Amino acid sequence: MTDLVSQYDPDRVARELDWNLLRTFVVLAESHSITDAANQLGLRQPSVSAALKKLEDRIGRKLLDRSPGRYALTHAGRLLYHEAVEINGSVLRLSTLLRDLTDEVQGNIKITAASHVVCPVLDDALARFHSNHPNASFSIEVHSSADAIAEVAAKRASFAVCLVKDHNPKLEYRRLYREYFGLFCGPNHPFFGRKDLTVADLAGQSSVSFETDRLQDVLRPVTVMRAQAELGQKITGVSSHLEEVRRMIIAGLGIGPLPLHVAARDVRDRQLWQVPPYDGLPAIDVHVVWNPATVKNRAEELLLQEILTAIETTPMEVRTYR
Incomplete structure (x- = not known):
């Protein structure tokens, strides 16, 4: 014994x-x-x-x-x-940390992000930080939201900007912005340019979507929207990257969901066309996620504080993109 x-x-x-x-x-x-x-x-x-x-x-x-x-x-x-x-x-x-130790703010900031995060509040915070601390460097890696959070939990990343399904009690979360999803088709689709469509017209159409577009996952509201349009049965393509979902929609593989503010330029350029529904669209929140147990260098601490201050001082309606 x-x-x-x-x-x-x-x-x-x-x-x-x-x-x-x-x-x-x-x-x-x-x-x-x-x-x-x-x-x-x-x-x-x-x-x-x-x-x-x-x-x-x-x-x-x-x-x-x-x-x-x-x-x-x-x-x-x-x-x-x-x-x-x-x-x-x-x-x-x-x-x-030891390598970057100096009186000047420098060092590398590793950010993990979901694909195609479009947020002026975040962009302005990065611009202000770089202006004040030009010797700090950045590396931004694109992951699925689940993998981005895993990098933060493992202390391999400074923080993540991504969608959140479940909250890990060891991590901290702040809502950065809210985006609304709609359904779109590409120039080769027979629905392109039509203004007389109803939700009923979408029944049986092929669709493309995100890998997390499932009832038990982070894009559940988008899944419900597709199901109500009866698009769920014929999924011709999926990806964890927004750019690839966009590519498949434009290529005519099917109707697919995209954030309205991200798709706005393509709609103006006649690369995408929004189809019903137009009201009651699903809202998805994007968060900043960090690990309080991670010992951060000065650059990481200051940038995170810059972003959190921007969140606190910017009303939610300004951080909501329709």
């Missing part, structure tokens, strides 16, 4: 654990095989297998089930992965 208690003693585990083993384990957990992980790490497969065994010996638990035809985390592996992702993110950010 004494040996068992000693094996799982927190002080002993913390004292003997090699942080590089945790980094290797994170890659293993996110890979499809030992070979895949070895390729990502630039190591030989036996070295990665040995690192996994060493970590399992240190922890005293089997972490990865590699039985024939199976490659999956055990329960202990899933628990460790959840903690290791945060630790790995903190270590990576620590090196960045």
Whole structure:
């Protein structure tokens, strides 16, 4: 019994654990095989297998089930992965913070965003920040909203600008703006240019949409709108990127949903045509999401505060795009 208690003693585990083993384990957990992980790490497969065994010996638990035809985390592996992702993110950010340490505001700000976020309030905040701190740099990566939030939760991103389905209690959220979705067709569609259409005319038409356009997902109101127009049965294309949904609509693959303010220019240029319904359109909120447990550099802190101040001082009706 004494040996068992000693094996799982927190002080002993913390004292003997090699942080590089945790980094290797994170890659293993996110890979499809030992070979895949070895390729990502630039190591030989036996070295990665040995690192996994060493970590399992240190922890005293089997972490990865590699039985024939199976490659999956055990329960202990899933628990460790959840903690290791945060630790790995903190270590990576620590090196960045030390590198960027100076009296001048500099350093890189990594933003993850859903595709085609169109928000003048956000653009103005970025412009003001850059004017005041020209030596700070930005990297903006486009992800699905779920992946954008995962990057923030793992401390791999400064903050995210995206749609939100469920609130993670470890993260902070502020509504940035609200957009309304309508249905559109492209120039080659027989409905293009018609002003006499009703919702009933859309029944049975092919449609394209977003991967999150499902009753249980973040675009549920859009799903309901498509269902009411009886467009749900023939989906000819889906994408997580707004630009690709737009492309499919313009190409004539089907009728599809887009934010009204994003589609406005294409409507003026005769690339898109709005079809019914025209009233009671679904509203979708876009949020700024950040992780309060992430140690931010000065540039990240100041930009986030700039954006939050803009949100607080701009009335919601100004941040609502119809």
